[in-house]
Structures are given as C-alpha cells and as structure tokens.
Amino acid sequence: MIERVRERPLLRREGGASTLRRESAAVRGPSTQRPGRSAHRAPRAGALSTLTQAIRDGGVITWRNLLGLRRVPEALIGMTVQPIILVLLFALVFAGSLGGAAYREFLIAGIFAQTVTFNVFLTTIAMANDLQKGIIDRFRSLPMSRVAVVLGRTMADLGVGVLTLVVTSVTGLVVGWRIRGSVLDALAGFALLLLFSFAMSWVGVLVGLTARTVEVAQSAGLVWVFPVAFVSSAFVSVQGFPGWLQPFGEWNPVSAVAHASRELFGNPTQLPGFPESHAWPAQHAVLYAVLSSLAVIAVFLPLATARYRRLASR
Amino acid sequence: MPYRGHSRVSSMGELAVRVEGLTKSFGSVRALDGVNLQIPTGSVLGLLGPNGAGKTTMVRVLTTLLRPDGGRAWVAGHDVARAPQAVRRSIGLSGQYAAVDGNLTGAENLYLVGRLYGLTRVASRARAHELIERFGLTEDAQRPSKTYSGGMQRRLDLAGALVASPAVVMLDEPTTGLDPRGRLDTWAMISELVADGATVLLTTQYLEEADQLADRIVVIDRGRAIASGTADELKSQIGGERLQVVLADAGRIGFARQVLADVGTGEPVVDEHLRRVSVPVMGGTKALVEALRRFDAGGVEVLDVAMQRPTLDDVFLTLTGHLAEVRGEKVAGAA
Numbered sequence: 170m171i172e173r174v175r176e177r178p179l180l181r182r183e184g185g186a187s188t189l190r191r192e193s194a195a196v197r198g199p200s201t202q203r204p205g206r207s208a209h210r211a212p213r214a215g216a217l218s219t220l221t222q223a224i225r226d227g228g229v230i231t232w233r234n235l236l237g238l239r240r241v242p243e244a245l246i247g248m249t250v251q252p253i254i255l256v257l258l259f260a261l262v263f264a265g266s267l268g269g270a271a272y273r274e275f276l277i278a279g280i281f282a283q284t285v286t287f288n289v290f291l292t293t294i295a296m297a298n299d300l301q302k303g304i305i306d307r308f309r310s311l312p313m314s315r316v317a318v319v320l321g322r323t324m325a326d327l328g329v330g331v332l333t334l335v336v337t338s339v340t341g342l343v344v345g346w347r348i349r350g351s352v353l354d355a356l357a358g359f360a361l362l363l364l365f366s367f368a369m370s371w372v373g374v375l376v377g378l379t380a381r382t383v384e385v386a387q388s389a390g391l392v393w394v395f396p397v398a399f400v401s402s403a404f405v406s407v408q409g410f411p412g413w414l415q416p417f418g419e420w421n422p423v424s425a426v427a428h429a430s431r432e433l434f435g436n437p438t439q440l441p442g443f444p445e446s447h448a449w450p451a452q453h454a455v456l457y458a459v460l461s462s463l464a465v466i467a468v469f470l471p472l473a474t475a476r477y478r479r480l481a482s483r
Numbered sequence: 484m485p486y487r488g489h490s491r492v493s494s495m496g497e498l499a500v501r502v503e504g505l506t507k508s509f510g511s512v513r514a515l516d517g518v519n520l521q522i523p524t525g526s527v528l529g530l531l532g533p534n535g536a537g538k539t540t541m542v543r544v545l546t547t548l549l550r551p552d553g554g555r556a557w558v559a560g561h562d563v564a565r566a567p568q569a570v571r572r573s574i575g576l577s578g579q580y581a582a583v584d585g586n587l588t589g590a591e592n593l594y595l596v597g598r599l600y601g602l603t604r605v606a607s608r609a610r611a612h613e614l615i616e617r618f619g620l621t622e623d624a625q626r627p628s629k630t631y632s633g634g635m636q637r638r639l640d641l642a643g644a645l646v647a648s649p650a651v652v653m654l655d656e657p658t659t660g661l662d663p664r665g666r667l668d669t670w671a672m673i674s675e676l677v678a679d680g681a682t683v684l685l686t687t688q689y690l691e692e693a694d695q696l697a698d699r700i701v702v703i704d705r706g707r708a709i710a711s712g713t714a715d716e717l718k719s720q721i722g723g724e725r726l727q728v729v730l731a732d733a734g735r736i737g738f739a740r741q742v743l744a745d746v747g748t749g750e751p752v753v754d755e756h757l758r759r760v761s762v763p764v765m766g767g768t769k770a771l772v773e774a775l776r777r778f779d780a781g782g783v784e785v786l787d788v789a790m791q792r793p794t795l796d797d798v799f800l801t802l803t804g805h806l807a808e809v810r811g812e813k814v815a816g817a818a
Binding site for chain 1 (some may be wrong): 546547548568571572574576578580582583584585586587591595596597598600601627643
C-alpha cells in the first residue's frame with residue numbers, strides 16, 4: 170500500500186488567492202498543540218461545568234427555535250388564534266346557557282389551563298419535525314450539551330406560552346373577564362400557568378421523539394390531550410360528571426391549574442348551582458397544581474433526555 | 484481565523500482515524516462485519532462501495548451517532564465509544580442529506596453551528612461570514628436556506644462541517660444527488676480542502692470520485708473491507724484503463740500494434756476482423772495523445788478511439804465476482 174501524504178504548507182498564507190487555503194492551513198496546525206487553546210474558542214472540557222454548558226447551549230437552541238417560529242408563523246398563529254376562538258365561542262355562544270356573566274368569569278381561567286395544556290402539540294410537532302429533517306444528526310455530532318436540544322425546545326415553547334397567555338388575557342378582558350385579586354396573586358397565577366406549560370412541553374418532547382414522524386406525532390397528541398384537557402374543571406363543573414368520572418376530573422392536574430388560577434385571579438371557583446368540591450385537590454388547588462407540575466417535570470424531563478440520548482444508539 | 488485545536492495523535496503515531504474489527508448489525512443484517520481502517524493524519528481516504536455496503540454506518544459510528552456492537556475506533560486519538568465528546572470536538576460532518584435548518588438563513592446556520600462548537604458570538608459571526616464568502620453564498624446569505632437549490636444546501640452543509648476547522652472531516656457521499664455542475668463544484672471545494680492536507684474520510688459510490696479526491700481507497704462490500712490501496716493500485720488489480728483504436732485500413736494494424744505496445748503497459752490485443760487494437764494503459768490521456776500523435780505522423784487513419792475506464796462494477800466484478808448490488812432499502816437507509 171502506498172501512503173501518499175500530501176505536502177503541508179508550513180506557514181499560514183497571508184492574503185493568498187483563496188481563503189480556503191488559508192483556512193485549511195490553519196486547520197492543519199502543528200499537531201503538537203493541545204486542543205482548545207485557540208483564543209476564539211471557549212475551553213470546553215472541564216472548564217465549563219455540565220450545567221453551565223447545558224444552559225449556554227440550551228440558550229443557543231432556544232434562539233434557533235424562536236427564530237424558526239418567527240419565520241414560519243403558521244404554528245404560532247394557530248396557537249394564538251385558537252384561544253381567541255375558544256374564548257369568543259364559549260363567552261358569546263355557550264355562556265348564555267351556562268350562567269351568563271358568571272360563566273365568563275369562570276371560563277377564562279379554564280381557557281388558560283386548556284391553552285397551556287395544548288402547548289404540548291407545538292412541542293410534539295416541532296420535535297418530530299426536527300427529527301424527521303435530519304438536523305438532529307448534525308446536533309448530535311457537535312460537542313454540545315446532550316440536553317441542549319430538548320431544553321431549547323421547551324424554553325422556546327415557554328416563550329410561546331407567554332404569548333398565548335397575553336392573547337388569551339386580552340381577549341378575556343374584551344368579553345368582560347377581570348382580575349379581581351391582588352397584583353401579586355395575579356402574577357403568581359401567570360407564573361403557575363407557565364410552570365404547567367413548561368411541564369407539558371416535556372411530555373411533548375418525549376412524545377415527539379418517540380413518534381418520529383410529524384403525522385404520527387399529531388395524532389398521538391390528539392389521542393390523549395383532548396380527554397386530559399376537557400375531562401377537567403376547565404370549562405364545566407366536575408360535579409356534573411358521572412360519578413365514576415368525577416375522581417379523574419378532580420385529580421386531573423388541569424382541573425387544579427384552572428381552579429388555582431381562579432383563586433389567584435379572584436374569579437369564582439365554582440359555577441352557580443354547584444357546591445364547592447371537597448376533594449383534596451380542589452381544597453389545595455395551588456399546592457396541588459404546583460406539585461403535579463413539578464412531578465410531571467421530574468418524570469418527563471429525565472425520560473425525554475434519555476430518549477434523546479438513546480437516539481444515538483439506534 | 485487561526486485555529487489550533489488540532490488534536491495530538493501521538494498515542495497512535497500519525498493516524499487520524501483507526502478502526503479495528505468494527506461490527507454493527509441492524510436486526511439480522513450485518514452492516515459492518517469486522518472492518519479495519521487506518522487514515523494517516525493529513526491524508527484522504529475514499530470509502531468506496533454500493534448503497535447498503537456499510538459506508539454510512541461507518542461514518543455514523545465514527546461521528547458518534549451510532550454505537551458499534553463490537554470492535555473499537557479512534558478519531559484524532561479519542562475512542563469513539565469512551566470519549567464521544569472529545570471525538571465530536573475534533574470532527575466535522577457533512578452528511579448524505581443536507582442537515583441544515585431551512586428556517587434559518589445560510590449565515591444563521593453557520594453561526595448556530597459555531598456557537599454549538601463553543602465559539603464565542605463574535606468568532607461565530609466572523610467564521611460564518613468567512614465561510615459564506617468562501618462557499619460563494621454571499622448573495623444568498625440572508626435568505627432562509629430552504630429557498631436554496633439542492634447544490635447550495637449541500638455547499639452550506641459542507642461549510643457547516645468546517646466551521647470549527649476540525650482535525651478530521653467526514654463527508655458522507657458529498658455529491659450524491661447533485662447535478663453534474665454541483666458535483667464539479669463540490670469536487671473543487673473538497674480538492675482545495677484536501678490540497679492543504681486535511682484528514683478526510685470520504686464515502687462515495689463512484690470510483691471516479693474516489694480517484695479524483697482520495698489518496699487511498701478502501702472498497703467496502705456487505706460490511707467488509709474487500710480491498711484497499713491507491714486508485715492506481717486498484718485499477719492495475721482490475722486491469723486499469725484500456726486504450727482502443729479502430730483503423731480504417733487493415734494493412735496498418737501492424738504499425739498500430741507497435742504504437743500501442745509503446746504507449747501501453749501490456750501486450751496489445753488485436754482483432755483483425757474489426758481492425759481493432761487495444762492495450763492497457765496507465766495515465767490515460769497522456770498515452771492517448773501520444774498514440775494519436777504517432778498515428779498522425781505515420782499517416783494512419785483512425786476511425787474510432789476510446790478510453791475504457793474501469794467502473795465500480797468492474798472493481799466489484801473483479802474483487803467479488805458479483806456486480807455492485809444495492810441491498811434492501813431499509814438497510815440502505817440505515818447503513
């Protein structure tokens with residue numbers, strides 16, 4: 170076998186005919202130098218802790234994802250138009266039969282809870298999309314944090330969550346909803362909704378990475394998100410459910426999020442004509458909403474991250 | 484931008500890539516069946532084989548995207564299974580399908596890759612600008628890359644592999660699916676990279692491409708390396724190119740035979756009936772020009788002249804006794 174090792178330029182050419190040559194000369198730098206010494210390169214190994222790198226790279230991926238959402242606003246429009254339609258539909262069409270102004274007050278926190286639950290669609294589809302397009306292969310060949318891709322996805326979708334909450338709030342204000350509690354409580358209410366939105370995104374990452382195609386991701390989302398969002402106190406009273414379904418409605422975190430938001434926004438927590446629920450989640454709505462959000466994150470963050478890592482061993 | 488992140492490979496001499504007994508199966512299909520490879524630092528290895536031979540599986544193992552079932556591999560001195568992050572710092576990958584983000588502009592794509600290699604904002608921006616210029620994408624730098632042509636997307640993908648000036652560049656079928664113009668452009672770019680001695684692993688289905696770009700070629704079939712050597716060595720193994728002429732006048736066959744014996748590397752073969760003389764040659768066109776010059780000087784009228792180049796099929800026929808065949812789609816996709 171003949172090894173024809175090519176001649177290497179000893180010096181970096183200055184202003185040579187082609188920038189490629191200059192570049193490649195740099196690539197071929199003396200092999201005695203240790204990696205990571207370049208002034209342009211942040212030292213990677215050791216110096217940056219895993220967590221710092223995860224946050225930094227996660228931030229870069231978040232930027233990339235937000236840019237993508239801005240360039241292809243269809244998904245974003247869907248996510249923001251949908252709560253507007255729901256608010257108008259329930260407030261103008263259904264409210265008349267369900268209790269009028271009182272129902273409108275009751276309704277908006279429910280729409281908030283349902284909207285942040287539906288955020289999972291966005292995450293699922295975006296994740297499956299990335300996987301299908303092959304960009305994930307590039308990411309996985311880069312010396313970046315192994316959680317950055319999934320973290321960047323959930324962070325970007327949290328940003329979308331903020332936008333949908335703003336849109337829903339404004340629409341709610343238009344149809345007569347008001348925040349009747351303190352400013353601090355209201356801020357806590359929005360913070361709680363975003364926490365739940367973030368938790369749901371981690372579920373979406375796992376579903377999206379498991380589905381592999383956008384079509385499967387879409388239908389996989391529909392199968393479980395609708396029952397979870399609607400078998401709750403988001404739009405109606407759980408007391409109106411058949412007896413066997415009531416425990417599910419009461420312990421559904423979406424109910425707790427809706428109930429807690431009502432408390433924090435100073436809105437009625439029950440519909441006229443129904444007794445207050447004595448179930449533990451309803452009695453401790455804020456606590457239960459926070460705990461169930463944290464529990465979802467505690468379960469799905471590691472699962473989603475592990476799933477992403479496992480893609481490597483296909 | 485000077486980059487000196489070149490990994491020291493003293494632990495394995497002057498090898499940038501070393502592969503020992505690598506195996507990987509997908510179900511019952513052995514995509515890699517005990518492959519050994521060595522790429523000396525600063526050289527270009529062409530991994531030649533048909534679809535489903537295991538080329539992409541090899542690249543995916545060496546770029547840490549896939550865990551091998553058995554065997555070991557080192558890239559820039561780092562074990563791909565034990566130190567994948569160190570391997571990732573030393574490599575640049577350009578895949579068979581352009582792995583660019585269609586929603587981002589060309590410049591943004593390269594900036595993104597730079598940031599994820601750990602470059603600072605300023606350095607990433609400068610590097611993106613530099614590569615955009617070098618790859619002739621300046622006019623389109625601010626358009627979302629999904630509006631690019633296939634060739635442009637591949638160029639952008641190739642640029643992405645070079646962002647961190649990696650020690651080892653892996654190019655998986657860089658010209659598959661490109662039109663002839665795009666292929667020539669890509670060849671030119673790889674040649675430039677190669678001319679300054681980058682260590683490159685290049686997979687291809689085309690003997691011609693490996694011949695153009697690679698210092699050494701490893702022929703791979705059904706997950707096994709079945710031959711290796713320079714392009715010339717491989718060609719001489721399979722008989723190399725043949726120069727063939729058809730004469731107008733049967734009376735000049737003797738003269739033609741003498742000329743071809745002089746310019747060729749073997750015994751000319753004569754077909755009196757067809758007035759055809761052929762001979763194996765090395766360094767194709769030189770022999771061709773020399774032969775034609777002498778025919779002209781000798782007043783011999785040549786009806787037809789042809790260079791027969793060995794193809795991948797010739798290589799496979801000679802080495803394996805079977806034609807280069809494409810294995811099942813599923814395997815082709817995975818491997």
